[in-house]
Amino acid sequence: xxxxxxxxxxxxxxxxxxxxxxxxxxxxxxxxxxxxxxxxxxxxxxxxxxxxxxxxxxxxxxxxxxxxxxxxxxxxxxxxxxxxxxxxxxxxxxxxxxxxxxxxxxxxxxxxxxxxxxxxxxxxxxxxxxxxxxxxxxxxxxxxxxxxxxxxxxxxxxxxxxxxxxxxxxxxxxxxxxxxxxxxxxxxxxxxxxxxxxxxxxxxxxxxxxxxxxxxxxxxxxxxx
Numbered sequence: 081x082x083x084x085x086x087x088x089x090x091x092x093x094x095x096x097x098x099x100x101x102x103x104x105x106x107x108x109x110x111x112x113x114x115x116x117x118x119x120x121x122x123x124x125x126x127x128x129x130x131x132x133x134x135x136x137x138x139x140x141x142x143x144x145x146x147x148x149x150x151x152x153x154x155x156x157x158x159x160x161x162x163x164x165x166x167x168x169x170x171x172x173x174x175x176x177x178x179x180x181x182x183x184x185x186x187x188x189x190x191x192x193x194x195x196x197x198x199x200x201x202x203x204x205x206x207x208x209x210x211x212x213x214x215x216x217x218x219x220x221x222x223x224x225x226x227x228x229x230x231x232x233x234x235x236x237x238x239x240x241x242x243x244x245x246x247x248x249x250x251x252x253x254x255x256x257x258x259x260x261x262x263x264x265x266x267x268x269x270x271x272x273x274x275x276x277x278x279x280x281x282x283x284x285x286x287x288x289x290x291x292x293x294x295x296x297x298x299x300x301x302x303x304x305x
Contacts (some may be wrong), residue, residue: 081119081159083246087239089115090155094234095227097151108132108154115158124165128158131179134274149189152234156241157182164249172263173255179270181248185241192237196230208262 093114096106105111109129115157116125136150165171203226 083239086115086155086159086242087235090152090238091231091234093155094149094151094192094238095231097149099267101194106151108136108150111151111154115155116162117146119159119161119162124162127177128161129154130179131274132157132177132182134181134271135183137274148150149193150185152189152238152241153182153186154237156245159242160245160249163221163246164252168258170252170260171256172267174249174252176266176270177249177252177264178245182243185216185237189237190233191231195232199226199229 090111092110093106095101105114109126109132110128112132113122113125116122116128119125132150136153157178160181161174164178164197165174
């Protein structure tokens with residue numbers, strides 16, 4: 081899939097974060113699954129989304145909170161993993177490096193959101209000045225203009241991130257295949273960090289009981305399979 085299409089799909093899904101809809105399709109698990117399906121490997125997309133969702137479960141973009149853009153990380157990471165995992169030969173190394181790269185991009189996305197909110201403040205002032213002059217055009221245009229700006233900025237971020245990622249990840253083949261086993265520990269570390277973040281959400285005793293039940297049922301299902 082061309083990077084332009086990746087950017088368009090990713091920026092459309094990113095709108096769901098706080099701008100419009102908010103159906104949770106921007107969550108990493110959903111975003112990565114959708115992109116995996118579109119790129120022909122739904123199972124791998126779900127797997128990438130699972131790792132990223134654990135890392136982003138604590139980050140809720142409500143109110144004035146500034147959180148890393150997990151949706152952008154999911155799009156960039158999933159795209160790179162699906163393109164460069166080389167039929168699982170370099171799966172561990174590609175997954176670990178793609179997650180690290182995606183997380184870095186997500187923090188850049190968070191900073192861009194800060195600038196976008198400042199833009200919205202200026203946009204609001206423009207609307208208020210228009211209303212003082214009894215002009216309704218600014219009021220009618222402002223919501224669509226704000227959405228268009230966010231969509232465009234996210235498209236540019238995703239497109240550039242994937243394009244730069246292509247340049248970097250083409251060098252993966254230069255890594256000795258034997259090293260891929262060492263990257264497996266990095267993958268386990270990412271999973272451990274994600275689980276630790278999830279566990280930290282359950283502070284009450286009743287919540288811990290539910291968490292224990294979830295782990296127990298998950299273990300039973302894993303053993304059955």
